[in-house]
Amino acid sequence: MNLLTSWLFDPTNWSGTGGIPQRLVEHLWYTALALAIAIVIGFPLGALVGHTKRGGFVLVGAANVLRALPTVGVLTLVVLLAGIGLVPPIAALTLLAIPPIMAGAYAGIQAVEPVVVDAARGVGMTEREVLFQVEIPNAMPLIFGGVRSAALQVVATATIAAYVGLGGLGRYVFDGLALHDYPQMAGGAILVAVLAVLVELVLTGVQRLVVSPGLRPVRTSGGTQR
Template sequence: MSDNVFVGAGQWLTDSAHWSGTDGVPARLLEHLGYTVLTVVIAAAIALPLGLWIGHTGRLRGLAVALTGSLRALPTLGLLTLVVLWVGIGLTGPILALVVLSVPPLLAGAYAGLESVDRHTIDAARGLGFTEWQVLTRVEIPLALPLIVGGFRSAVLQVVSTATVAAYIGLGGLGTYLIEGVQIRDYPMTLAGSLVVVVLALVLDAGFALAQRSAARS
């Protein structure tokens, strides 16, 4: 049975009919990436300024640690269901749920990155007459960049892997293959969709790993 599912998944992936049209893999992949980019941009607009401020000033660090820990513990499907019941069916619910889940790694990456900067380096910059803004932008952020990029890496992978829940309310993306496959018992399609998500996550992870290494060397 399991062998047949893997063979069927391979046949599904090599069928040209599944690589064209509005329901084809490229179209669903673009939808999935669109949700991911939108989510991470919104989450970064919230988390980065707050994380940089916490890391630079040291204020509210305990609250930030507790917040990131509690948000990471939230169940994705339960959060999505709650948000959809609150705001109604549409794009807002899934995006809001995914934003909540992607804020913690971005926030943690920002404040942890700044906290990792050597205090002597910061004191030296202040001794040279740097303003606090110059200390932040010319010293702390460049030195903290590997951890900040690591926060983006974690957030993107989190969103890519959980954006499949958007298909529960008919918003498309790669999750369509998983959910429709289970509903109609087309398990090769479910497995094929899962493999596409895994490959996408691995490719993005490799890209961010290279970006982290580049940031660490600069």
């Protein structure tokens, strides 16, 4: 434990191009890029299928297939096809993030009360207006839940970028393993875990700002949610 704390609090590990702040920025960059691509791909697919109620079986099957793909295996395959660089880890992380985002959008829109949707159509709203002004706002808790789940998975798995020679906090894990520097390896793992907790807290705060109070779970006197 003393060796671990000495590594974490060593000033030399908090400065320079290989310092913790620099590695943290790299890790967040990989995470944000993969999440952005996954949202652009997964959210429209989930929302469209949830709105039209067509192709749900195909979407769920595709999400399960993507979940079953081994991230390191995908990384290795893309390296063989595209070579070393940013593309392989981002592709692997994007495939990891798409299923929860897609499932969250699909489940959220499917869960909107049919009477609300029928009322929106009854007042003359177009299908586009129903989707963007009624279904998506009402589905925000589940949509955001999917994004949070994807973010946590990507943050924890973005260490694979170091596997192909890139940066991020995974650099400490892989370098520590190669050099038998176990304090460095354990320190890298702790930093990833702490970052995941911080990301969860930040996204929870953002969700409270974005989601209407009327759509948040209500706690009963027994401590359960409804």
